[in-house]
Structures are given as C-alpha cells and as structure tokens.
Amino acid sequence: MKIDLHSHTYYSDGQLSPKELIDRAHNMQVNVLAITDHDTVDGINEALDYQASLRREMQIMPGVEISTSWHNFDIHILGLHVNHGDTQFLARLAQQSAERDRRAQEISDKLAKVGIAGVFEQAKELAGVGQITRAHFARVLVNRQLVNDMEAAFKKYLGKGKKAHVKPQWISIQEAVTWIQDAGGKAVLAHPGHYDLTTKWLKRLVAEFAQVGGDGMEVIHSHLSPEKKKLLADLASEHDLLASSGSDFHYPNRWTELGKNLTLPSTLVPIWRDWNLSGMI
Incomplete structure (x- = not known):
C-alpha cells in the first residue's frame, strides 16, 4: 500500500488544484493521500467530493500544516486525520491566515523600498483562492526575471536576514499540538530533516515536541541522506x-x-496504526 501523508494544493503554495492532485496521485498508484495545505483546510471538501465521484479507489485524509515559531525557527506541524469542519479549529486557522496577510503586506513594503513595487498584488493573484505565501512572492520575482529561480529569490530577498525577510508571528508548537488534537487529529512534526538545524538543535526540537504531547514525526520525506534517515x-x-x-x-x-x-x-510504529483506513473515502 502506498501512503503519502504530506501534499499541497493551490489552496496554499502548491500549484495543482485538488482535482489535479488527486488525478496525479491515482497515476502514481497512491492508496492513501493526506492533503495538508499551510494553515488552511479549504481544499479538503473539494478533494473529498471529487474522489467520491470517481470509480478508482483512494482514501483522502483531511489534514493541515500549521506554521509555528520555535527559538527563531519556523517549524511546521502536520495535523493528520483532523475534523476539518470543526468550528473552533476553523476559527483558530483564521488567525493564521490573518498573520499571513499581515506578513505578506510587510514583505511587499520591504521589496518596494528596494525598488521592486507592486509585488503584493501579483503574489495575491498567483495565490488565487489559496493562502498567500513567500513562494508566491518568489514566483513573482522569477516571472519578472529579477532572479533565475525560486531558490535564488529566497537567497537574495526572502530568506532569513535578507532584504525582504519578515519574521512571522506564528503560534507556539504546543498551541499547534493542542489545536490539532482538539480537532481530533494527530500532531506530526513535519520534515525535521529539512530545517537548518545542527544535530544538537534537531534533538532538542524532537525532545520538546514530544514533551508537549506531539504524536509523531515524519521520519521519511524527500531528499534525505541514509545517515539522516537513520x-x-x-x-x-x-x-x-x-x-x-x-x-x-x-x-x-x-x-x-x-x-x-x-x-x-x-x-517503527506508523502514525496510521489505529486508523481504519478502509473506512475513509
């Protein structure tokens, strides 16, 4: 069985619609797919409705990827198998969306100060129905041929310490864990191998995540060396x-x-150990 518990649509910084994402997952013979957009569950019902219309079986798991702040690092916490219609959960995620909009406007203001005007409007247009993210700003800079690629946009303008970097005011890891568990989900530390952390700090992150009641962590994700996997x-x-x-x-x-x-x-014990996967759509 192929299980992929981390994916994005254009409701955050992915580029595919829920329909396109599901079609691709079918082509890749995925059996269980979690849709985990940044700080929003807006694409979940669209995904569930589309999958329900298909004869091809695949189980869609409602999820989210919540942004948090930890010792000046942006750390992401996945919420898997959440009740995506929970009113308290939706109200809490709305706080994150408001912070994204505030941060985006400040990024645009900083870019304007270095002679790059009107980026917010273009980034918002690229975001469409989704959350506005730094990736949308990077795409604008690439489209304007101010940088060669997305990576260069972060290295020159959007990354930590660069001309247009804005420190976000995210919630704590403990708050994210509480939000997710209150919504009936499992809290999972996302892509721990991708943060710019020394081994000492990575160990501290995992220990503190466990201490505040986190449920699991991604031990397999993209671009990991055998040493990092171990x-x-x-x-x-x-x-x-x-x-x-x-x-x-x-x-x-x-x-x-x-x-x-x-x-x-x-x-290792999988996060889906106690889930009735066959009972999902």
Whole structure:
C-alpha cells in the first residue's frame, strides 16, 4: 500500500488544484493521500467530493500544516486525520491566515523600498483562492526575471536576514499540538530533516515536541541522506513518537513525486496504526 501523508494544493503554495492532485496521485498508484495545505483546510471538501465521484479507489485524509515559531525557527506541524469542519479549529486557522496577510503586506513594503513595487498584488493573484505565501512572492520575482529561480529569490530577498525577510508571528508548537488534537487529529512534526538545524538543535526540537504531547514525526520525506534517515528513525524511537512519511509534494518536478520512496523502517510504529483506513473515502 502506498501512503503519502504530506501534499499541497493551490489552496496554499502548491500549484495543482485538488482535482489535479488527486488525478496525479491515482497515476502514481497512491492508496492513501493526506492533503495538508499551510494553515488552511479549504481544499479538503473539494478533494473529498471529487474522489467520491470517481470509480478508482483512494482514501483522502483531511489534514493541515500549521506554521509555528520555535527559538527563531519556523517549524511546521502536520495535523493528520483532523475534523476539518470543526468550528473552533476553523476559527483558530483564521488567525493564521490573518498573520499571513499581515506578513505578506510587510514583505511587499520591504521589496518596494528596494525598488521592486507592486509585488503584493501579483503574489495575491498567483495565490488565487489559496493562502498567500513567500513562494508566491518568489514566483513573482522569477516571472519578472529579477532572479533565475525560486531558490535564488529566497537567497537574495526572502530568506532569513535578507532584504525582504519578515519574521512571522506564528503560534507556539504546543498551541499547534493542542489545536490539532482538539480537532481530533494527530500532531506530526513535519520534515525535521529539512530545517537548518545542527544535530544538537534537531534533538532538542524532537525532545520538546514530544514533551508537549506531539504524536509523531515524519521520519521519511524527500531528499534525505541514509545517515539522516537513520538519525530521524532513532529519534522517533527514543521519544516514543509514531512514524509518518510524506512527499511534501507541491508541483510536478524531477525531485519530488507523490508516493515515491516513502516506506517506513519496520522497527517503527506508523502514525496510521489505529486508523481504519478502509473506512475513509
């Protein structure tokens, strides 16, 4: 069974609609797909309705990826198998959306100060129905040929310490865990191998996440070395965290694909252990 518990649509910084994402997941023979847009569940019902109209079986798991602040690092917490219609949960996520809009306007103001005007409007247009993110600003800079690619946009303008960087005012990891669990979901530390952390700080992050009641962590995600995979598996085991895996798919590219190379180590307990996957859509 192929299980991918981390993917994005154009409701946040992905480039595919829920329909397009599901079609691609079917083509990749994914059996269970979690849709985990940044700080929003707006695309979930559209995905569920589309999958329900198909004869091809695939189980869609409602999810979200919540942004948090931890010792000046942006850390993401996945909420898996959440009740995406819970009114309290939706109100809480609306706070995150408001912060995204505030941050986006300030990023635009900083870009204007260095002679790059009108970026907010174009980024908002690219975002469409979705959350506005730094990725949309990066795409505007690429489209204007001010940088060669998305990575260069972050290195020159949007990354930490750069000309248009704005420190977000996200909630704490503990708050994110509470929000997710209050909505009936499991809180999972997202892509711990991708943060710019030393091994010492990574160990501290995992330990503190476990201490505040986190349920699991992604021990398999894209672009991990064998050494990093082993480290993550060891940390999950040490702190009794359930194991999750996800591609963090955003758009078709040669580096990341839905459902690809996501097999968990047999020594770990999967996050879906107690879920009735066959009972999902």
